[in-house]
Amino acid sequence: EADIYQTPRYLVIGTGKKITLECSQTMGHDKMYWYQQDPGMELHLIHYSYGVNSTEKGDLSSESTVSRIRTEHFPLTLESARPSHTSQYLCASSGDRGQDTQYFGPGTRLTVL
Amino acid sequence: EDQVTQSPEALRLQEGESSSLNCSYTVSGLRGLFWYRQDPGKGPEFLFTLYSAGEEKEKERLKATLTKKESFLHITAPKPEDSATYLCAVQTKTSNTGKLIFGQGTTLQVKP
Numbered sequence: 343e344a345d346i347y348q349t350p351r352y353l354v355i356g357t358g359k360k361i362t363l364e365c366s367q368t369m370g371h372d373k374m375y376w377y378q379q380d381p382g383m384e385l386h387l388i389h390y391s392y393g394v395n396s397t398e399k400g401d402l403s404s405e406s407t408v409s410r411i412r413t414e415h416f417p418l419t420l421e422s423a424r425p426s427h428t429s430q431y432l433c434a435s436s437g438d439r440g441q442d443t444q445y446f447g448p449g450t451r452l453t454v455l
Numbered sequence: 456e457d458q459v460t461q462s463p464e465a466l467r468l469q470e471g472e473s474s475s476l477n478c479s480y481t482v483s484g485l486r487g488l489f490w491y492r493q494d495p496g497k498g499p500e501f502l503f504t505l506y507s508a509g510e511e512k513e514k515e516r517l518k519a520t521l522t523k524k525e526s527f528l529h530i531t532a533p534k535p536e537d538s539a540t541y542l543c544a545v546q547t548k549t550s551n552t553g554k555l556i557f558g559q560g561t562t563l564q565v566k567p
Contacts (some may be wrong), residue, residue: 375553375554390552397526446491446500449497
């Protein structure tokens with residue numbers, strides 16, 4: 343059973359607001375990921391982290407930023423939200439030593455008006 | 456370019472009517488193929504990982520198989536609670552991120 347949490351589950355905000363999407367895992371996994379999923383579309387990687395103080399951008403260009411100060415915590419921030427940021431954001435984590443399986447959180451559905 | 460294609464996009468079955476979902480992949484080198492189940496408004500739930508051609512894994516009414524070009528998710532005597540979107544994803548040997556490349560999914564509806 344995966345223990346990975348995301349808050350909030352749903353967020354509706356106005357254009358220009360700064361937001362932070364939270365992601366936490368209690369499995370001690372070193373690797374963490376952020377994916378973006380539009381309705382009916384496939385997931386695309388936007389950020390990943392190998393461990394504390396290690397973050398990289400994924401394949402899909404995103405105006406969001408991430409930080410990894412603690413192993414269990416991987417927040418995503420949008421400095422100035424726009425309607426084009428409306429999407430589902432999914433956080434995942436995986437362990438080391440050949441344990442490649444990524445476990446996903448419940449997601450945050452973001453709507454920017 | 457690494458690519459994953461799932462078919463059909465949508466599938467409607469009667470309860471008890473067995474069928475298979477297909478996942479075709481084109482990658483530079485397969486490290487692993489993953490199946491997930493996703494319910495509306497939720498994150499993907501892990502089902503199986505397959506690493507080499509010929510490998511099979513089972514869980515309740517689901518059985519996943521792998522060849523060098525595709526994977527099948529066989530659903531035997533499905534029930535309405537099996538209704539969901541099933542996602543296939545691959546991880547490549549050349550990726551240094553461990554990222555998953557996803558297909559668009561197959562949305563399964565099982566009617567009682």
